[in-house]
Amino acid sequence: MAGTSTRDRILEVSLELFNREGMAAVSTHRIATETDISPGNLHYHFKTKQQIVTWLFRRFEGRIAPCLEAATGVSAIDDVWLTLHMTFEAIDAFRFVYRDIAFLLHEYPELEEPAQTLVMANLIASRELCARLAAAGVLKASIEDIEMLALQMVFTTTCWFSFTRLTPRNARSKHAGPGFAAYYTLTLLSPYVVGEARDYLNYLRGKYLG
């Protein structure tokens, strides 16, 4: 942590706390305390709590962008697995965003538009991903199938980690990581996968269900 600016440390600590306890439950006093600075100093760097949230959201956008980029370049199932894993790791690192998204948007309405734009970008990328797989003969799916698959993928990437919060602790350890999330998403595609790509799916199935 030495060498990093106070400003960065505030953002890091905030992210950590927001992820763990939720944005609503973490006060600015708390952030200051855990950063080992005074409330006044915190206010020097960020005039409002909203500014902290907004900065973190921008970082989230920056972290997700290359994942979506990668998604539009796939040509095989294991590419998909990789990009899904990347994406879920990014979302996991900023899980406070989708954790209670309704509250976040209610509190800071300015984030509604960028949040929706992000989801829309995700939808477009997912659609492209499915279309490419279909073109490559990995997927056998109609236009309508692809549309629904893309929607399923976006829904899953945005909401999965919120859902794991609702599964009992023992099951949660099994479902909580980005690995299972990626596997889960792949199973959405699996009924449409044809040819030797199935082998890869079966390999993953053994890994996550065995």
Next chain:
Amino acid sequence: MAGTSTRDRILEVSLELFNREGMAAVSTHRIATETDISPGNLHYHFKTKQQIVTWLFRRFEGRIAPCLEAATGVSAIDDVWLTLHMTFEAIDAFRFVYRDIAFLLHEYPELEEPAQTLVMANLIASRELCARLAAAGVLKASIEDIEMLALQMVFTTTCWFSFTRLTPRNARSKHAGPGFAAYYTLTLLSPYVVGEARDYLNYLRGKYLG
């Protein structure tokens, strides 16, 4: 509204406000005002805000229970559509529960166990539903397929309405209702549906994608 007790009116107004603006954003003062009573009177009926939330949660459980019951009695696809529709209507009527579930559980940890129990009951019911469809020859799916399908159904029923908040307004009007939610869930089953049951799916597809 005449004839209903003040206590019931408080619960109704709270539900309405919680659903619309989120539990965190609605104060007890606000509830009192909208119920046309004083804060003191509110406190006479419910000592704490938590008691209101807990009571509403119990009502939610009561509303969901028959839906899960119905789910375990299906034998054809249109039964599924009916029970899904029922379920989504129930969840929609109490959408504040899953709206920011992480916040709710953080604020009132006593609800964590009942909430997880509810999700688990939903999972068991979904599993049973899929198994019955498979036994009836409507679904062609392995044990592992059924396990994942059940998980997909639970995930969708609990998180779908939170997700719709993230789609832009024009798309939202299309996706927001219980009808589309039920259709979406059915498409998760559709790749496994065999025989004449497909006709029903195509009928629904025309209705929701056309």
Next chain:
DNA sequence: GTCTATATGCGGATAGAC
């Protein structure tokens, strides 16, 4: 059961010294 008035505390934000 219902009211008015108020206690109490917390969270966001700020002032001003160093």
Next chain:
DNA sequence: GTCTATCCGCATATAGAC
């Protein structure tokens, strides 16, 4: 840049009269 001290407002919860 960083601190201490503090203001302000809101939300929960309560007291006590009617």
